[in-house]
Amino acid sequence: DPTGTPVPDGKYSDEIESVLIDEETLQSRIDEMGAEIGARYADAEAPIILICVLKGAAIFLSDFARALTVPCETEFMAVSSYGDSTSSSGVVRILKDLDRDIADRHVVIVEDIIDSGLTLSWLRKNLSTRQPKSLEVVTLLRKPEAVKVEAKPLIVGFDIPNEFVVGYGLDFAERYRDLSYIGKLHPRMYS
Ligand code: 5GP
Ligand code: MG
């Protein structure tokens, strides 16, 4: 438990073993990310388009969009990766595509976590064929030890150990997305 924060009282408190990143640390890092990425696009002639990859990145997107110091528009995409439930294969199917054309626009993919990087690598290739003016990636979390395909994000919120985490959008069997912090599940929740 690197932040030394006790698991807060409240929902799920007896299902979470430890806090990896507490709410205050998350929020202040997201403010920094919004300022840093905002500065990079300060001269953009049109609002940048943030693409949220559902569902995991939805909570991060909503805080990041407000922390960003330049105007943005938000778009949502849902993809499903073929393969077993614990590892992604890099073969991806689009479940929900963008509603709009991104040609000639500055586009930023907003990700919850880069694990193997396979899904993101596929997405980047797919979106680049639509001729955006620029295409970059912002991710809240990254597991450096798990990365198979280098995704070269503009910014990473936090590098974390190669362990399964939940909260702040990230789920285990659709649960725990509604936690305000990133934590590790109690091992008994897996069995
Ligand atoms: P990748 O293609 O990079 O291996 O897959 C990334 C996706 O796997 C993420 O968007 C996320 O949905 C899921 N994922 C990877 N690591 C974790 C984790 O530690 N916890 C949770 N809840 N999901 C994860
Ligand atoms: Mg994701």
Ligand code: MG
């Ligand atoms: Mg998931």
